[in-house]
Amino acid sequence: MNEVSLYTITLNPAIDRLLYLNEKLERRKSNRITEVSYDIGGKGTHASYVMSKLGVKNLALGFAGSRNIDKFKQILSEKNMEHDFTIIDGRTTRECYIMIEPEQVSAGSIMLTEKGFHVEEADIKRLFERIKARVKAEDMVLIAGSLPTNFTIDNLRQLLRILKEIGCFIACDLSGEAIKLAVKMKVDFIKPNEFELKQLKASHESLFDTVKRLNQDIDYVVTSLGEKGSYYGYDRKIYRVIPPKVKEVNDTGAGDCFVGAFLAGLANQLSIEEIVKLASGCAASKVMNKDSSTFDVKTAMELKQQVKITQL
């Protein structure tokens, strides 16, 4: 693949500040930070990172604030990510704080998130024009993450219509009203978690039947039901995925990693089974790492051999 054919759209990205502590976080004392590192958060960007790391050319699109754009771009380029964000003048990309304690003392992740910027109609129009100018029918587009406060469901509908008119493959990792709309508009891929799947479920319907029903209109329905395991619906059949057993350090970002690898696999025209194994292997490698995005390709390739898929 020489040309870009894969795009991610992150509408509400974040500069994630990872604060590493040398002890467990305690109140009423001065907690010493030993190291600070940065990441671009907001889901779509994490998927782009995974694709890039798997050698699949892609472009990260979305909004970014002008005020801290230098820092934003610096992080993207340190992660070797191609990007073309629509810059919002006079706004600041939100910052999120993730505190990482030493493994042996950690009592669970600690994350603080800002709400994010306002976008004007003119900004939205600029982003949409950029998408129209770039994306072609044979391309794949992932919309992932939360929406800026005043980016409405109507705005999302416009965006999905634009992509539908282009005729490209549409993947969505959204929640709440946004995922409901994605379902209604019959996108090609969704990845609801248990909470989101419950939002999509009709009363008296089992979660299993919900996946089945969604798969009538949506080609790829991938879902993780926590301890109940992971399932995916493809070609109107439901499969159970048994991921490899690994030592879980931090499962934050595992879903984003899965989605990025899944789309990378699709772009490389792997079989659905190979794609799911690849994505599960990458996500399993991710949870072995402290931060929200790091995974190791070599480890992922080993782990994917241990993934088991059974048709239900």
Next chain:
Amino acid sequence: MNEVSLYTITLNPAIDRLLYLNEKLERRKSNRITEVSYDIGGKGTHASYVMSKLGVKNLALGFAGSRNIDKFKQILSEKNMEHDFTIIDGRTTRECYIMIEPEQVSAGSIMLTEKGFHVEEADIKRLFERIKARVKAEDMVLIAGSLPTNFTIDNLRQLLRILKEIGCFIACDLSGEAIKLAVKMKVDFIKPNEFELKQLKASHESLFDTVKRLNQDIDYVVTSLGEKGSYYGYDRKIYRVIPPKVKEVNDTGAGDCFVGAFLAGLANQLSIEEIVKLASGCAASKVMNKDSSTFDVKTAMELKQQVKITQL
């Protein structure tokens, strides 16, 4: 007072990032930040802020990193503080994070601190030259806060010698080896807390006797012993201070506020009783506020009427 006659030296300042939360901080969830504000931390700067707010002209000196100097200066100017920091090229002023929960749910302050920059011998020399050029015999200088990692006790000794040679009034709000040195070099003012006083105490000596002994060589020895109350030694007599009763919201920074107001009172040539009342009133107003430096002059003036001082 038209000319500056009061200086603060903050050797290891910090950009404090105050993150306001809408709920109690919990692990394993996304904690929403409702507001972010900034302050310059590092003790000396807080004292400067208090003096400025009390209308006492002063200049904040110390080190600051070049990389985030714009942000640093912006915060100082928003707080109406006069400053002339010695900029360290290629270094970043450390950042500290203070999480502020709604009063009714807070279970104690949460603070994360970075260690701070390295300073080179040349930087130290530049700061010392600046001090020699500015400070005169009739001036007062406060050295407050922690030392940069490689600013040694020997460097501090050099600094104190320079000030001794100038012949100015020397106030120190230091801890560990640094406060021990300040005592040994017979500075004019120290403000040990209970922990620091214990470091200064000889074996078999009571804390009370330690204050008495220190006061032989040091004109002003002010100490807060937590629940045991506040004491000061002046003119070889020990006084007990009963502060006004206020609703405590956050006592972080109360000591810095006390020191700033104390030196402002000295600069205005108030009586020792008036000075202690003013400083206690300001500190009491401070603890009614959520952040580390805010206090209200009007409230402080009312509260100072309630301060009781008794000679022991």
